[in-house]
Amino acid sequence: MSFETMLPVWRAVRDRFQKLAAGLREEELLLTAPGQGPTIGWMLRHNAEVEYMFAEWFFQAEKPKGIEYITGGGPVDHPDYADLKGLLHFLEESDRHFTMAMRLLPDDAWDTPVASQMGMSTPREAMGRVLYHNGLHAGQISLIRKLNA
Numbered sequence: 277m278s279f280e281t282m283l284p285v286w287r288a289v290r291d292r293f294q295k296l297a298a299g300l301r302e303e304e305l306l307l308t309a310p311g312q313g314p315t316i317g318w319m320l321r322h323n324a325e326v327e328y329m330f331a332e333w334f335f336q337a338e339k340p341k342g343i344e345y346i347t348g349g350g351p352v353d354h355p356d357y358a359d360l361k362g363l364l365h366f367l368e369e370s371d372r373h374f375t376m377a378m379r380l381l382p383d384d385a386w387d388t389p390v391a392s393q394m395g396m397s398t399p400r401e402a403m404g405r406v407l408y409h410n411g412l413h414a415g416q417i418s419l420i421r422k423l424n425a
Contacts, residue, residue, distance in 0.1 A: 300316065300360060327406065
């Protein structure tokens with residue numbers, strides 16, 4: 277498993293997520309599923325934070341200075357969740373960071389187990405997790421938009 281193998285898969289999923297995010301209107305960021313759950317803005321921020329976390333945990337790419345994880349405590353109100361331009365930028369930067377981390381991982385490290393806060397996992401398995409996570413939130417966002425239309 278190498279960067280060249282994984283990049284097209286990552287791009288297919290991640291570009292679709294970015295396109296979904298870019299197609300949102302700012303007023304949609306505060307929507308939730310009726311009666312429950314985090315907002316769309318929270319999900320966008322959370323998705324980017326997970327990319328930074330996975331880059332750090334599984335690809336040994338330190339989190340850039342100034343990046344704070346604010347979604348870990350759950351879906352609480354935060355001004356960042358309502359700032360579409362800021363969220364889109366944050367998502368672009370997390371994608372860039374994660375892609376760089378994949379690029380720098382040696383080919384022979386993709387199947388080496390790594391201890392993380394989620395337990396042991398190889399970078400290849402982590403890719404499966406982050407791709408699934410990305411798709412899960414894309415589906416939730418689409419459903420929330422549909423239910424609130």
